[in-house]
Amino acid sequence: MGLSTSTRRFRLRYHPQAYVFVTEALHEAQELMGLQVKSDAEDDSSHISGQELLDGVRVLGLKRYGMMAPSVLKAWGILATEDIGQIVFEMVERGELRKTDRDQPSDFFEVFSFETVFRDEYHIDTSKAFQE
Secondary structure, rough: EEEOOOOOOOOOOHHHHHHHHHHHHHHHHHOOOOOOOOOOOOOOOOOHHHHHHHHHHHHHHHHHHHHHHHHHHOOOOOHHHHHHHHHHHHHHHHEEEEOOOOOOHHHOOOOOHHHHHHOOOOOOOOOOOOOO
């Protein structure tokens, strides 16, 4: 997915902050992959896959919200990775993101459980807390 500069008015299915979060997760994923964040609509060098975007969602969600990430996302109407895909393809339709022929909504289906990655696999590093 890549950023595009043109936008039109559309009715939002999710909370407006959900779209901001997905855009920020896109940037997070690009940084994780060592790609430059670009807004040039013709430049595909910063393009990432749905799976890579979801990794950015996971990392950014943990950084910002920790174990509360599922609750925050739920408040925005995001219950599963499929919802991230829905947001992405809404943003593509509005011209805010770009896709390639390889990008499909199915790239986002049941990739991971929010409960698993944000709660069950969440670890707090307490090693420094007990050092003298």
